[in-house]
Amino acid sequence: MELRELISFYHVARVRSxxxxxxxxxxxxxxxxxxxxxxxxxxxxxxxxxxxxxIQLTSEGLTLLELVTPxxxxxxLLKTQMDYAERRGSFVVGAYPDLVTxxxxxxxxxxxxxxxxxxIRLLARSYNPLIQLVRSGEIDLAFCxxxxxxxxxxxxxxxFKYNTVLMTPPGHELLSSGRLGLEDIGxxxxxxxxxxxxxxxxxxxxxxxxxxxxxxxxxxxxxxxMKRYVEIxxxxxxxxxxxxxxDDHHRFGVARLDHLFPSSVIGVCTLKGKFAGQAxxxxxxxxSDQITGFHAELWSWEEENGVGSxxxxxxxxxx
Numbered sequence: 001m002e003l004r005e006l007i008s009f010y011h012v013a014r015v016r017s018x019x020x021x022x023x024x025x026x027x028x029x030x031x032x033x034x035x036x037x038x039x040x041x042x043x044x045x046x047x048x049x050x051x052x053x054x055i056q057l058t059s060e061g062l063t064l065l066e067l068v069t070p071x072x073x074x075x076x077l078l079k080t081q082m083d084y085a086e087r088r089g090s091f092v093v094g095a096y097p098d099l100v101t102x103x104x105x106x107x108x109x110x111x112x113x114x115x116x117x118x119x120i121r122l123l124a125r126s127y128n129p130l131i132q133l134v135r136s137g138e139i140d141l142a143f144c145x146x147x148x149x150x151x152x153x154x155x156x157x158x159x160f161k162y163n164t165v166l167m168t169p170p171g172h173e174l175l176s177s178g179r180l181g182l183e184d185i186g187x188x189x190x191x192x193x194x195x196x197x198x199x200x201x202x203x204x205x206x207x208x209x210x211x212x213x214x215x216x217x218x219x220x221x222x223x224x225x226m227k228r229y230v231e232i233x234x235x236x237x238x239x240x241x242x243x244x245x246x247d248d249h250h251r252f253g254v255a256r257l258d259h260l261f262p263s264s265v266i267g268v269c270t271l272k273g274k275f276a277g278q279a280x281x282x283x284x285x286x287x288s289d290q291i292t293g294f295h296a297e298l299w300s301w302e303e304e305n306g307v308g309s310x311x312x313x314x315x316x317x318x319x
Contacts, residue, residue, distance in 0.1 A: 001042055003075065008035035009047065010072040013065045016054035039064075089279040090119035094133055095143035097124040097222035098243040099266070104143070107290035111283055118279045126221060127198040134269050140280050142269045143287070145198050157268045157284075160294040164199065164261040165244065167230045167237040168253045174236065175253045182206060182260065186214040189235035194221045202261055203238050227252065241296035242266065266294075 011021035012032065022029040040047055047061035057065060095104060100122060108120065123139060130142040135153055147154040166185060168174055177184060186207060193200040200219070207214055217235045220226050223243035230237045231251045244254065268284055270276065276284075 001039065003071075005035040005039050006068045007072055007075070008032045009039055009064065010068055012036065012048070012055075013057055013061065016056070018055075089277050090121065091140040091277070091280045091283070092121045092123065092138070093141055093143070093283070094123045094125050094130045094139040096126065096130075096266075098224070098240070099143050100124040101222070101224060102243070102245065103291050103294070104287070107287045110290070111286050114286075115279065115282065118283075120283070124222075126194050126196040128196040131269070134271055137271055137274060140270070140274070140276065141284060143266060144269055145264050146267060147269055153272055155270050155272045157288070158265045159267045159288060159292045160242070161263050161265050162240050162242040162296065163263045164202075164257040165239060165241045166255045166257055167227065167239055168255070169230060169233045169236075170251070170253055172236065172253055175255060179259065180255060180257065182210050182212055185236065185238070186212045188215075189217040190214050191218045191220070191226050191229050191235040191237040192216055193223070193226070193239070194219050197221075198264070199238065199240060199261075206260065240264075242294065244296055246297060266291075 008021065008025065008027070008031075011024055012018055015021055015024070018032050018036070019029050022032045025032065036047060043060075043064075045060040045064075046058050047064065049056045049058055104122075108122075111118070112120070123133070125133065127144055130139075130144045131147055131151075131154070133139040134142045134147075135151075143159075146156050146158070166174065166180065174180060174184060174188070192203060195201075218226075218229055220229075223237075223239050226237045226239060227248065229235065238257070241256075268288065
């Protein structure tokens with residue numbers, strides 16, 4: 001005997017119809033009929049008089065209905081309470097400032113419309129602080145790059161890949177210099193992400209390996225601020241292509257640096273073994289659907305700079 005068989009019997013007994021009960025349960029009529037026959041075979045009784053229309057409960061059927069009604073109604077109440085719990089609660093999300101600004105708002109808005117009673121606290125942090133916050137359990141999940149390979153305490157689900165790009169003032173000479181090297185980039189004042197960021201650490205290590213000591217004139221936590229200072233000519237900036245947007249392409253030039261720095265990924269980072277409530281799981285699923293497979297559109301710079309640009313030439317050489 002299974003619970004679903006008792007539930008099918010209960011609904012058939014209530015409405016005196018197998019077909020109506022099947023529609024209520026969103027099951028096929030043959031499935032409900034099978035449930036009834038299994039109960040009758042197990043108990044060796046007849047539950048319904050099927051000659052009469054609508055079908056009528058036998059005396060044994062009436063007895064079983066009295067016994068199963070508290071069970072089935074308790075199950076329905078449990079489902080209601082669990083659904084209520086699913087739509088309440090609170091959790092803390094961490095993400096890169098650029099993701100918070102551009103990639104999360106649409107998904108969070110949709111989630112809040114579907115789950116208005118769930119409270120979300122959002123923290124904008126760079127890579128190292130995010131990893132530490134997830135590891136300590138202070139936040140429930142983070143949208144960031146993958147954790148260190150040797151860290152077995154964290155789980156990671158990839159959402160999309162991104163690459164490193166150079167941002168320059170409009171018309172900068174590097175845009176027509178072809179395939180750029182670290183020496184080319186290091187000859188100009190640099191605007192870089194904050195020291196805690198994964199990209200900053202990669203860039204510094206690359207220069208160190210080549211014995212170069214670039215002039216870093218500004219370090220900022222968010223790319224939007226970097227863009228502004230690049231735009232006014234304070235220096236050239238090294239950033240990630242997922243921070244670029246179509247309305248930026250008249251503000252500054254962009255050249256790919258795929259050949260200097262490996263691609264990385266953005267995904268969902270969680271603490272292995274940490275209990276995640278239904279609200280958290282729903283949020284991860286919804287946000288994953290929103291941003292999985294994101295790809296930065298660089299066509300606007302390609303069109304703006306033309307075939308002779310650094311961007312275009314790097315593309316042709318990489319192919």
